[in-house]
Amino acid sequence: MSAMAPARTESDLSFLLDHAGHVLRTRMAAALAEIGLTARMHCVLVHALQEERTQIQLAEIGDMDKTTMVVTVDALEKAGLAERRPSGTDRRARIIAVTEKGAQLAHRSQAIVDGVHRAALESLPAKDREALLHALNLLVTGHLSTPVAAPQTARRARESTR
Numbered sequence: 001m002s003a004m005a006p007a008r009t010e011s012d013l014s015f016l017l018d019h020a021g022h023v024l025r026t027r028m029a030a031a032l033a034e035i036g037l038t039a040r041m042h043c044v045l046v047h048a049l050q051e052e053r054t055q056i057q058l059a060e061i062g063d064m065d066k067t068t069m070v071v072t073v074d075a076l077e078k079a080g081l082a083e084r085r086p087s088g089t090d091r092r093a094r095i096i097a098v099t100e101k102g103a104q105l106a107h108r109s110q111a112i113v114d115g116v117h118r119a120a121l122e123s124l125p126a127k128d129r130e131a132l133l134h135a136l137n138l139l140v141t142g143h144l145s146t147p148v149a150a151p152q153t154a155r156r157a158r159e160s161t162r
Contacts, residue, residue: 037109048082052088
């Protein structure tokens with residue numbers, strides 16, 4: 001049966017990037033959990049501190065759907081780390097304002113995130129670190145900068161139970 005499998009002619013870039021990303025995310029999640037945050041909570045806090053942003057803007061930055069964003073902000077509010085407030089420029093819009101407690105935790109969480117990234121990069125020889133970062137930056141600003149629209153996978157029609 002294995003003789004029928006197609007021969008691989010290129011490195012499995014999808015697997016390598018997916019696996020590295022998955023392991024990095026699990027390490028990040030474990031490290032942030034020690035201070036009671038998720039990666040999404042960290043993302044919202046840090047980006048809301050940079051400038052006045054609406055919940056929708058923060059969801060786009062963090063690549064979160066509307067429901068996930070609401071749950072994340074609800075958790076931040078419950079913990080006293082952020083609150084929804086009317087925008088100073090658009091009364092219809094609500095911004096996410098970080099509390100003093102939230103700002104302090106955001107600084108701690110950023111140090112944790114930086115440490116997880118540093119540990120991963122320091123596992124490589126210095127010259128390879130620089131090459132990896134350079135190559136990834138070239139990919140994400142070039143060939144892999146924009147996702148393409150993919151057709152939805154065909155779904156099986158619901159079968160009648162009659």
